[in-house]
Amino acid sequence: MSTIEDEGDDAGPTDHGLTPGRAATINDIARIAGVSKKTVSRVINQSPFVKADTREKVEAVIAELGFSPDPQARGLAFRRSFLIGMIYDNPSPNYVVNMQQGILDAVRGSGLELVVHPCDRTSDDFMANVRGFAVRQKLFGAVLPPSVSEDERVTGMLTEVGCPYVRIASVSLDAPERMVVTNDSRGAAEAARHLVGLGHKRIAMITGPDLFRSTHERGEGFRSGLAEAGITLEDAMVVRGAYTFDSGVAAARELLSRKTRPTAIFAGNDEMAIGVYQAARDAGLDVPFDLSIVGFDDAPMSSRIWPTLTTVKLPIRDMGRMAAEKLLARSRGLDPAKLEQPEVIPTLIARDSSAPPRR
Structure with missing residues (x-):
């Protein structure tokens, strides 16, 4: 890849001659570095078409003068x-x-x-x-x-x-x-396999908003993971949420009011999963022995609440x-x-x- 030759090589970052208190401009950088204003712009914008030694010289001047380009002016x-x-x-x-x-x-x-x-x-x-x-x-x-x-x-x-x-x-x-x-579907399938592996059969799911593709992918992945063990997710065990804490509380209360309540709930994200904790406490249930909870995302809060939340980590x-x-x-x-x-x-x-x- 060719590089652009620059018109000066002797000037350096000393003796800049700026008036004390005046902020340096791109013209000052060019003058002191002995290059053109266009070359300084290329260095600032990380253009690959500048020689390494020229780039280092310009960057040294920028660092010495504490120059910070104005994004609006550059725009x-x-x-x-x-x-x-x-x-x-x-x-x-x-x-x-x-x-x-x-x-x-x-x-x-x-x-x-x-x-x-x-x-x-x-x-x-x-x-x-x-x-x-x-x-x-x-x-x-x-x-x-x-x-x-x-x-x-x-x-x-x-x-x-x-x-x-x-x-x-x-x-x-x-x-x-x-x-x-x-x-997302692969992660939700892992959540299903985890709950099945623990011995759960009465499993429920709180989904996200219908507008999100992730809602459908996570739902399909979770069903697929259950199906591997011959378990079908009943319609009565699926409640729609909104990816919010409050919707998780409301959906979990609905599920836990069923005549045959679930022993495990998979929530479509951690915000809703933490809402399930609230509903479980209100119902006098012990997490995880009365109710297991699994979320999705691995939000920071998931490792800070108690008991810590089992979840699918999405980076x-x-x-x-x-x-x-x-x-x-x-x-x-x-x-x-x-x-x-x-x-x-x-x-x-x-x-x-x-x-x-x-x-």
Whole structure:
């Protein structure tokens, strides 16, 4: 790969001659480093078309002067912003925060910033809202977690306005370079096998919102895991939740009021699973000996409550990082389609909330 020759090689990061108290500009960096303003811009934006020694010289000046480029000014200069948007409609705060942390892990040191945009897919102005955000911010790219990632209207609109995106979803919905696939059904099947292995037969499930593809994938995976042992999940043992704590409480109360109550409940995410704890306590049941509980996601709270929650670990933070790295690959002159495609495999984390049923 060819690199760009630069027009100066003697200037260094000493004797900068700046007025005390005045913040350095990109012109100062160029003058002191003995290169062009365009070369400084290339270094800031991590262009691969700069010689290593030139890059080191410019970065030394930037570090000495404490220079920090203004994302808005850079956006005006390049007719786009240096912002990655995370566009989400997810009721689980733990999921959202972990996803943000993963994206930040990827963009740290890149000159890019993260801006989050919550939305409501059920609202009449959903598409206008998301389009306005993408156009107004001139996004460098967008990370789309579920369930926004599953909406073809969104990806079509982003393509139309020239905004690259990466989807995170339980199944593949797009080209590999635009996908992080989480294989939710495999994790739910593991949850079923775990409960069956403990000796449970009266098993119930609390599902997520119908709008989420993960709801269906986790439900189908759980049923498949039970079927391997010849167990059919009865319709009366399935209650819909909303991926929230309160919906988990309400759904569990409904299940535990059945004439023949379940000995185990699988909840579609950890928020709802923790709600099941509340309903079990209200009913005077001991977890796990009267009622085993299994969640999904492995949110931080799952290892901090008592008894600790058995759950399916989905590496949410890593998923956010993977998605952002695919966006960053383009800015570094790499072809995302040729990058190694890491596979996300959910794994069961057995803790104290599951045990064999009482005899």
